[in-house]
Amino acid sequence: MHKPEIVLLGGPNSGKTHYAGQLYGRLRRCSGLLQLRQDQGTPTDLSPFEEVFRCLSSGRAANHTTAGTWVEVLLPLIDKLGNALDLRWPDYGGEQIKIVFERREVPEEWRQRLINADGWLLLIQLQTETVYLDALDQLTERAKHSCDSNARASNWDANARWVELLQILLQVAGLGTVERLHAPRLAVLLSCYDEIEANDEPPPNVLAKRLPMLSAFINSVWATDSLSVWGLSALGCRLEKDSNNEDFIDGPENQGWVVAPEGGEPDSDLSRPLAWLLETP
Template sequence: MNRQDVVVLGLPSSGKTTYLAALRHLMTANEVDVELRLVHLRGEGTEHLHLLVDRWLRAKAQERTTEVKSRTVTMTLREKTGAEFELHFPDMAGESFQRMWEKRECDPSVAAQLRSRGVLLFVHANKYKAPTWVVDEVQQNKALGIAPEPEQPVPWKPEHSATQVQLVDLLQSLQSAPLDAGPRRLAIVLSAWDKAAAEGHAPVTYLDRHFPFLRQYLENGLGEGWTWTVFGVSAQGGEYDEDDKPPREEAQRMRDVDIPSQRIKVVTEGAESHDLTEPLTWLLG
């Protein structure tokens, strides 16, 4: 049987775990038309995945993956043609990638996964650290009537960096030894697309407006043979309930949807569907 490997990247709370939970439900529920169906599931992360799906169905926010070691799920998938293949899908904590930026360290188990030819990069469309400019802060303080503080140097720390700076560094690492695996296919997933859709932009335009440095790198910094595309993905459809906090109206609205798979939205240039397998199908060529 043909084997395919996809590595899932993203900083903490970028939507990776929610995507995996919704994907698992979508491929087995037969509620909407999809490109890929799940035939068999195995691996050390299987039981964990069942728990994720249960929380997703109940519109409960996912607990963040915090372990450095990834839980790899192996899926036997069937295409519409009837052809089957194995897909290895690791659920790695965003802290693993954040550590690569802040500490310049990479766990060997993570490094092994990072050599996959298919790369699914998650970027939260609504919650990210934007660049800050001294001139903007000065103008804001002046407008608020706040007197400038005496000059005091503030030590720079890696965690102060903008999200897109960290993501570009991660992509650069994938093109350098020991992680370089040659040309790859890269799918950018703008998660929480339900929070971004109101702007009325296509995903690639949204990326250009909110993450211009990342967009420039995609255009000019990737090595020869790399190909990339952008998807807007809402795997939840709204804000889910958090443990030990009051219920949210959006979560109840999602529970009221008769067909859970229809909570999902996947947006590309001029098209929209409920099929979370579209990014995977594109990655697999």
């Protein structure tokens, strides 16, 4: 049995929690490319997913994962071809990604996961990313008024920050960039895609327009068949902690969608990016 590992990369408010909960709903409903495997041989604790799903079933947003949290949920999966796999899904507070970037240090537990990972899943919410029209001038001016590391990190243009972070992670994983990478695969999910005016453009084009340096970097580092960019709307709309959205009360697993890298109509199968990430190129 294949037992793949993934590295889930996403900062605070990137949509990791809601995607995990909605993905669990899809897997449980057994309607997509991946399904939960029903057997007695793999003990599982799916409570982190179930808690998110319960919140969504009440029509309200789930709490974000706390900063110090790190857990791994074992997902016993089966694909459409009948191949069984046990996927370890990481769940952690998005602030940990900020700390890695600010300190230029990667904890040992992260290093081992980066080395062993079959795929990297990167979540970016474009609407919350800061981009400067003239980044160098802006950063120079702001640096004059900033001394602490948190202030310096917040002043980075999102293009430079994501490229710098990926370079750190690639180095820690022992991955060079002289030749384009075929493994681990990289899937980029542009979260809250329902809030983006994409004008029917495919997600890779949207990323290239919003974060051109990041787009150019990942396309230069990863081989074409080992990189994909998806639009993700895990909920299909905005939920608040005090919401009471009856559409979700009727079944949160019926909400949310992805847009494939080639564009086209939204697809309700939220497991598609994960299935692509785990397949052999």
